[in-house]
Amino acid sequence: MQRISRKRTLITAALLGGAALTGTGLAGGATQPMPAPASTPLKATAALRDTAGQVRGTATFEQQGGGVRVSVTVSGLTPGQHGMHVHEFGRCTPGVDPATNTVVAFGGAGGHFDPGMSRNHDDPQADNHAGHGGDLPMLTVGADGTGRATFTTAKVSLTGMNGVLNRSLVIHAQPDDYRSDPSGMTGARERCGVITRDNFSVRDYPLPGPQDFPEGVAVDAARGVAYTGSAATGTIYAVNLNSGAVSTFAEGGGQGRASALGLKVDAQGRVWAAGGASGTVSVLRPDGFPVAILNTPKSPNAYVNDLTPAPDGNVYVTDSTRPVIFRVTPDLKLSAWLDLGGTPIRYAPGINLNGIVATPDGRALLTMQLNTGDLWRIDLRTKAVRRVMTGLTRGDGLLLDGRTLYVVRNAEQVITKVSLNADWTAGQIVAEEPLAGLRFPTTLAAIGGDLIVAQGQLDKLQGGTPETPFRLTRFRKF
Structure with a gap:
């Protein structure tokens, strides 16, 4: 428990989740691709329902630069002014109103959306x-x-970070005084609609646990399975990619695995898991039985975050708080491979190196430094380190698909597509995708022509109410 608590504190204090958890890039067997993301400007709609479930109005949302144009039309309300707010959850169901601690209509929408964690009700012009x-x-x-x-x-x-997709628009019975917490004395919730992106679909894979906080995802194409690991418990689940059925692949809490961060599946079907603050790398057979638990040097500052197999047969491992790249050889011997102290990579407070991938030509590693937004290239022969690009704020998990690099940016709640040059030394952002509303995503993997992302919600790991069920989300490559 001490290790789990330490990991939670690290993540929450910096609002940096997770581990960079990279996908395997393996094909997905008989699974069918999802529709491609739209290239048109982002638009969304909320069908506003009354407490009887009847649609009594519509709200539309259109992204216009850094703002959103909102248009609302609704009927059947009392004449006068009515408070109107975006609420945190995309649920127009009964639930507990935090203002009265009673079950009310549309209470399932939760409290007001509060991306700045202000915990304060204010007027529409307030930061x-x-x-x-x-x-x-x-x-x-x-x-x-x-x-x-x-x-x-x-x-x-x-x-x-201010994204409202898959949240709720709620209209209240009374005017808003723009002062009183938590909701400006606006009274009952009379209309509610979930804000849904127009002309866009995804497939969700719900997870069973109320505290799963899924962080890694990896695919075994031969078995048609995706694996995901819990940052909170270390449990690893197996998700059937066709049926969506979820089973426990390996229970957490034992064998030195209090957390399961970065995950990979190797050519033998073995599952590799980075153990976070425990400082371990676990290797599990296809039936979940442990092959080896590899320990990094004992340290109060361990944070083994992600790993990647490389064409040279070795597996390379990042540590987010200790400036070192570890290497595991084919005979499962772990050692420090590169001391980063003499390189351009400078460790600072927070989560440092996390996501890591190997280039297919076997020449280099690419790794993401979350707290700086820098993407780095490490030459596997000379160990030379150079910055590929910067500006990938909150960059977490990585997936390399040819010369296209997908970067999961957790608190930014987007997946960024980067085009890399031929020798992996420079890159340019070409697209960003919020899907249907990401919740602190951590990493992604490839499934044929689709991608699958873990919505880790690690910003809620230390406190707050996560949206449940936790889920993996599948969508077409963009």
């Missing part, structure tokens, strides 16, 4: 660090019971 991001202008309803509003706000977005 998100001063007030809830979900605090919107009021809706004015006419004598006929119809309310209309159109406005542009920079407090929310359809992508990034």
Whole structure:
């Protein structure tokens, strides 16, 4: 438990989750690809329902630069002003209202969306660090019971840290005083709609545990299985990619695995897991039985984060708090391979190196430094280190597909597509994808023409209420 608590503190203090958990890039057998992400500007719609479940209005959202244009039309309300807010969860179901601690209509939407963690209700012009991001202008309803509003706000977005996709728009019974916590004395929740991206679909794989916090994902194409590991418990699940059925592959808490961070499947079907603060690398047979538990040198500062097999037969391992790259040879011997102290990579507080992949030509490793946003190249022959690019803020897991690198950016809640040059020494961002609303994603893997991402929610690992069920999400390559 001490190791788990230490890991949670590391992640939460810096708002940096996870481990860089890289996918395997293996094909997905008989699985079918998902529809391709849209290339048009981001748009979303919420069908606004009353407490009886009848649709009584619509809200549309369109990304316009750094802001979102919102248009709302709703009927059947009392004339006058009504508070209107974005709420945290995409559930228009009964649930507990935190203001009254009672079960109310649309209580399942949770409290106000608060990306700046302000814990304060404020007006629609307040910075998100001063007030809830979900605090919107009021809706004015006419004598006929119809309310209309159109406005542009920079407090929310359809992508990034302020993203509202798969959250809820709620209209209340009373005006908003823009002062009183938690909801401005706006009274009952009268209309609710889930904000759903237009013309876009994904497939979710729900996980069974209420505290799973999935961090790694890896694919075994021969078995049609994706593996994902819990940052909180170390349990590793096997997910059938066709049926979605989930089984426990290996229980956490034993064999030195209190956390399961980066995951890989090797050519023998063995599952490799980075053990975080335990400082271990676990190697498991296809039936889940441990082959080896490899220990890095004892240290109060261990944070074994991710690993990757390379064409030279070795597996390379990152540590996010100790400036060293470890190597595991084919005979399962672990040693320190590269001391980063004499390289351009400078370790600082927070999560440092995490995601790591090997280039297919066997010449280099690419690795992500989360707390700086730098992507690095390490030559496997000379050990020379050079920066490939910067600006990948909150970059976490990596997946290399030819000369295309996918970077999962956890707190930014997007997946970034980078085009790399022929020798992996420079890259350029070509696209960013929020899917249908990512929740602190950590890593991704390839499944034929699709990708699958772990929505780790590691920002809720130390405190807060995660959205359950936790899930892996599958979508078409973009």
